[in-house]
Amino acid sequence: MNARIMDGSALAREMRTEWRLRAERLSRIGMRPGLAVVIVGENPASAIYVRNKARACDEIGIHSEIHAFPERAGQDEVVRRIDELNRNPAIHGILVQLPLPRHYASDAILAAIAMEKDVDGFHPCNVGALVLGSAALWPCTPHGVMRMLEKYGIPIEGRHAVVVGRSNIVGKPVALMLLQRGATVTICTSKTPDLAGHAQRADILVVAAGRARLITADMVKAGATVVDVGINRLPDGRLVGDVDFEEVREKAGHITPVPGGVGPMTITMLLCNTIEAAERAHAARTASVQRSSC
Ligand code: NAP
Numbered sequence: 001m002n003a004r005i006m007d008g009s010a011l012a013r014e015m016r017t018e019w020r021l022r023a024e025r026l027s028r029i030g031m032r033p034g035l036a037v038v039i040v041g042e043n044p045a046s047a048i049y050v051r052n053k054a055r056a057c058d059e060i061g062i063h064s065e066i067h068a069f070p071e072r073a074g075q076d077e078v079v080r081r082i083d084e085l086n087r088n089p090a091i092h093g094i095l096v097q098l099p100l101p102r103h104y105a106s107d108a109i110l111a112a113i114a115m116e117k118d119v120d121g122f123h124p125c126n127v128g129a130l131v132l133g134s135a136a137l138w139p140c141t142p143h144g145v146m147r148m149l150e151k152y153g154i155p156i157e158g159r160h161a162v163v164v165g166r167s168n169i170v171g172k173p174v175a176l177m178l179l180q181r182g183a184t185v186t187i188c189t190s191k192t193p194d195l196a197g198h199a200q201r202a203d204i205l206v207v208a209a210g211r212a213r214l215i216t217a218d219m220v221k222a223g224a225t226v227v228d229v230g231i232n233r234l235p236d237g238r239l240v241g242d243v244d245f246e247e248v249r250e251k252a253g254h255i256t257p258v259p260g261g262v263g264p265m266t267i268t269m270l271l272c273n274t275i276e277a278a279e280r281a282h283a284a285r286t287a288s289v290q291r292s293s294c
Contacts, residue, residue: 001250003250003254008262008263012265015268019060020060023275027061034064036065037065037067037096038094039066040078042070050066056267060275062274065091078104082096089281094113096109107124116277121138121143130180138269139170140265140270140273141169141208142173143269143273144266144268145227146181148261154254156181158184161202162187162198163175163178164188164195165187165229171187171208172187178206183204186198204225206227208229210232212232212240217244220252226255227255230243231259241256
């Protein structure tokens with residue numbers, strides 16, 4: 001069998017076309033969606049990610065601004081800026097680029113973002129809403145994974161999903177989303193004694209471990225859906241996922257490539273969350289005007 005490739009680049013393009021129209025609609029009524037990205041320190045990879053996000057915003061019609069702080073800036077200074085952005089009506093989404101320098105309390109910084117502007121979905125209230133299964137801004141990478149499963153018609157309810165990795169940004173939220181959709185979910189970590197045994201029972205295998213080619217064909221059930229979130233750079237400079245793509249594609253039913261799978265969906269979901277946050281702000285403003293005129 002040769003697996004069907006789940007093409008994240010194509011889906012991201014298709015979604016951006018649709019969401020550009022939503023951004024345009026908001027701009028026409030004077031509510032151009034706005035994203036503020038806060039970056040602290042001089043991490044070169046973070047600087048590239050931030051530039052890519054700003055470019056993607058520009059392409060889809062979102063106003064973006066970058067708020068850069070040197071590493072020596074105090075945490076209070078960053079929180080004060082987040083407070084200002086929380087109150088700025090032209091900004092609908094705020095994102096703090098991670099990782100922050102070690103001496104920063106990331107949790108406190110993320111919690112300073114207004115819940116309704118938390119387009120990364122990392123605020124404790126948005127995390128709580130995800131746990132409870134209520135409406136929230138979902139974290140971008142796991143949300144992108146769910147959109148890909150939806151796009152390719154992968155049944156989730158009643159299926160066994162195995163998630164490899166338990167990080168707050170990928171593993172845990174994607175496990176909760178799958179659980180919410182009715183899957184039976186197993187989460188594996190670096191301490192799991194028999195990773196292969198668990199992986200072999202997966203109808204849907206989501207891998208977010210950050211270990212090049214951790215998953216080989218013998219660990220995959222024939223016909224399974226394999227979603228590779230991992231991004232690893234090999235010594236020769238090539239980018240590979242956590243799944244041995246060439247081997248596993250012979251056995252899986254569906255598989256995401258790296259690059260071109262989950263990666264392009266992550267920024268796309270950030271754009272969607274920002275536009276959605278602006279739509280909600282517009283709806284709230286309209287409702288408040290209507291109430292005050294009654
Ligand atoms: P992370 O915070 O380092 O978490 C990795 C998780 O994998 C941990 O829970 C760890 O277990 C588990 N793990 C590591 N080795 C394992 C093994 N041999 N067997 C089973 N579990 C193992 O990483 P992350 O932020 O979630 O990111 C994971 C990967 O996804 C990275 O390659 C990252 O670059 C990539 N990523 C991609 C995107 C995208 O847009 N495509 C977005 C975010 C992340 P313990 O908890 O026990 O240590």
